[in-house]
Amino acid sequence: MATFYVTTPIYYINDAPHLGSAYTTIVADVLARYRRLRGADTFFLTGTDEHGLKIQRAATERGIEPQAFADEVSELFRQTWPKLGCAPDDFLRTSSARHKRGAQAMWRRIEQAGDIYLGHYTGLYCVGCESYYTDKELEQPGGICPTHKKPAELVKEESYFFRLSQYQERLTRFYENNLRFVEPESRMNEVKSFVAGGLEDLSVSRTTFNWGVPVPGDERHVMYVWFDALSNYFTALDEPADNGKYWPPDVQLVGKDILRFHAVYWPAFLMAAGFADDELPRHVVAHGWLTYGGQKMSKTLRNTVSPVALAEAVSPAVGVDTVRYCLLRSISFGHDGDFSIDDVLARYGADLGNTLGNLLNRVHPFAVSEPGLTPAPDGPLETALFEAIVTAAREAAEAWDHVSPTRALEATWVGLAQANQYFDKAAPWAAKKSEPARVPTIVSAVVRALEAMSVLVCPVMPSVSAAMRAQLGLAPLGSAIGHDQWPLSLPAARAELALVRGEPIFPRFSPEKVAELRAAFTPH
RNA sequence: GCCGAAGUAGCUCAGUUGGUUAGAGCAGGCGUUUCAUACGCGCCGGGUCGGGGGUUCGACUCCCUCCUUCGGCACCA
Numbered sequence: 223m224a225t226f227y228v229t230t231p232i233y234y235i236n237d238a239p240h241l242g243s244a245y246t247t248i249v250a251d252v253l254a255r256y257r258r259l260r261g262a263d264t265f266f267l268t269g270t271d272e273h274g275l276k277i278q279r280a281a282t283e284r285g286i287e288p289q290a291f292a293d294e295v296s297e298l299f300r301q302t303w304p305k306l307g308c309a310p311d312d313f314l315r316t317s318s319a320r321h322k323r324g325a326q327a328m329w330r331r332i333e334q335a336g337d338i339y340l341g342h343y344t345g346l347y348c349v350g351c352e353s354y355y356t357d358k359e360l361e362q363p364g365g366i367c368p369t370h371k372k373p374a375e376l377v378k379e380e381s382y383f384f385r386l387s388q389y390q391e392r393l394t395r396f397y398e399n400n401l402r403f404v405e406p407e408s409r410m411n412e413v414k415s416f417v418a419g420g421l422e423d424l425s426v427s428r429t430t431f432n433w434g435v436p437v438p439g440d441e442r443h444v445m446y447v448w449f450d451a452l453s454n455y456f457t458a459l460d461e462p463a464d465n466g467k468y469w470p471p472d473v474q475l476v477g478k479d480i481l482r483f484h485a486v487y488w489p490a491f492l493m494a495a496g497f498a499d500d501e502l503p504r505h506v507v508a509h510g511w512l513t514y515g516g517q518k519m520s521k522t523l524r525n526t527v528s529p530v531a532l533a534e535a536v537s538p539a540v541g542v543d544t545v546r547y548c549l550l551r552s553i554s555f556g557h558d559g560d561f562s563i564d565d566v567l568a569r570y571g572a573d574l575g576n577t578l579g580n581l582l583n584r585v586h587p588f589a590v591s592e593p594g595l596t597p598a599p600d601g602p603l604e605t606a607l608f609e610a611i612v613t614a615a616r617e618a619a620e621a622w623d624h625v626s627p628t629r630a631l632e633a634t635w636v637g638l639a640q641a642n643q644y645f646d647k648a649a650p651w652a653a654k655k656s657e658p659a660r661v662p663t664i665v666s667a668v669v670r671a672l673e674a675m676s677v678l679v680c681p682v683m684p685s686v687s688a689a690m691r692a693q694l695g696l697a698p699l700g701s702a703i704g705h706d707q708w709p710l711s712l713p714a715a716r717a718e719l720a721l722v723r724g725e726p727i728f729p730r731f732s733p734e735k736v737a738e739l740r741a742a743f744t745p746h
Numbered sequence: 747g748c749c750g751a752a753g754u755a756g757c758u759c760a761g762u763u764g765g766u767u768a769g770a771g772c773a774g775g776c777g778u779u780u781c782a783u784a785c786g787c788g789c790c791g792g793g794u795c796g797g798g799g800g801u802u803c804g805a806c807u808c809c810c811u812c813c814u815u816c817g818g819c820a821c822c823a
Contacts, residue, residue: 234823271823354821408751412818415749425821448821480823554759558816568772576785584782632771646787651780726783
């Protein structure tokens with residue numbers, strides 16, 4: 223049985239969910255939905271990373287316990303995803319008991335393998351901030367702390383280390399045997415050159431704070447954040463029912479900023495814990511940053527945009543699907559990309575309203591006049607249409623398999639365009655007068671095309687898919703393990719159609735609404 | 747500084763290993779249809795493929811150089 227395991231990073235809870243994390247989560251959700259439609263037994267994991275000094279300090283500032291702080295912000299994340307149409311199978315919190323258990327078990331495995339040892343970490347420490355800084359983070363020359371305007375001190379602290387240096391060769395070999403381990407390729411090269419530059423052992427514990435997973439056997443230490451966090455991908459499955467069934471991850475989505483941790487440290491940890499090469503994650507896929515309306519989003523500039531608010535403003539019914547579509551369609555995956563309200567408006571009108579919505583809408587008048595449908599065998603026009611649809615399905619599948627949302631949606635929309643073209647060529651309005659017997663054939667063909675398109679569109683726009691299918695007289699798509707529903711062959715003709723003409727799925731925006739949306743969502 | 751990526755039509759981007767007139771979508775123009783959400787369909791893109799030089803019979807596609815932008819160069823979530 224084919225399984226599919228996809229993960230997002232667990233998000234650090236020092237901030238509310240933003241467009242960037244929404245993008246990652248949506249991509250993961252779309253991949254999960256796609257695989258489910260293909261019949262794979264799929265597991266989609268996300269969660270929150272809740273440990274570390276920053277969280278401890280933020281909690282202290284508010285006069286609450288770190289756990290209470292974490293509970294609050296984590297909940298914010300957990301509640302956000304359904305509002306964006308995302309349905310993770312599990313939501314892992316690093317402060318949960320099961321995760322601590324799992325992380326400690328992972329620690330022990332590595333320790334028993336002899337790859338964790340006690341040593342001393344030296345770093346530049348700012349007493350005022352109570353934390354370490356890198357040269358880059360400090361003001362040069364002099365290594366001045368930007369907050370306290372005092373030079374950071376060189377401090378030595380007891381710390382456990384992971385023998386990362388021992389894994390350079392094996393990692394290199396692993397990359398050579400798995401050329402697509404990291405995608406896109408340019409990122410793979412970055413990772414390779416990083417490893418080729420030599421690896422030092424990694425400090426994996428701290429004693430300067432205690433909000434973390436205690437090191438087993440030495441509770442003066444807590445695991446340093448990356449050891450703790452990365453293990454979540456394994457600990458989430460570390461239950462008898464799941465463990466082994468979904469492991470290893472098929473796709474791990476990460477932002478480019480955290481690629482190294484996932485492409486170097488993480489496989490090394492797993493190697494040390496005794497995983498064979500074919501038990502390591504299959505693909506780590508790095509995406510770029512998002513700007514909004516050409517501007518980098520930042521809290522200080524106060525130009526962050528809430529994807530949830532945007533979706534609600536666009537439309538209560540299809541806003542979420544619209545935002546999902548636009549994010550995936552407009553951002554060239556892997557590159558930095560810009561997302562803007564003008565882009566949303568343009569795509570809502572053109573791609574969604576005109577091409578997709580209108581196609582569905584224009585078939586209805588003919589369908590209602592043809593209740594007892596008896597389509598003739600397909601002619602050349604119909605055959606050409608179905609070939610085009612199947613090609614679109616195949617190309618979209620190929621693109622989804624390679625985590626290329628933009629390409630997948632392009633292929634999908636080629637299918638929709640072909641259906642519109644077919645409708646014009648077949649011209650049922652003319653056939654009605656000249657050759658009435660052909661009308662049922664034409665209606666049937668377009669309905670079958672639309673049925674196929676409702677599948678192709680489903681991973682990205684599940685509610686639109688359901689709305690389309692409702693108008694076509696079909697039940698929403700469900701996931702059936704082992705049953706590939708992707709339309710890689712001609713959709714079956716149905717003798718009886720039960721079309722239900724509904725309101726347009728993507729109603730045209732009034733000029734006033736366009737103005738309102740622009741005003742509300744154009745960053746300044 | 748070192749390494750790497752990108753710079754292609756107004757906008758967003760595709761362009762396999764170099765080869766006939768450089769592509770798509772959107773926007774815009776023209777035409778057409780009226781089934782449909784003034785929607786669809788058809789036609790229209792003389793862009794020095796960042797600048798310069800070179801290799802080649804021939805380069806957007808290889809090499810050099812310059813300019814611009816963006817990444818990576820280890821403990822930053």
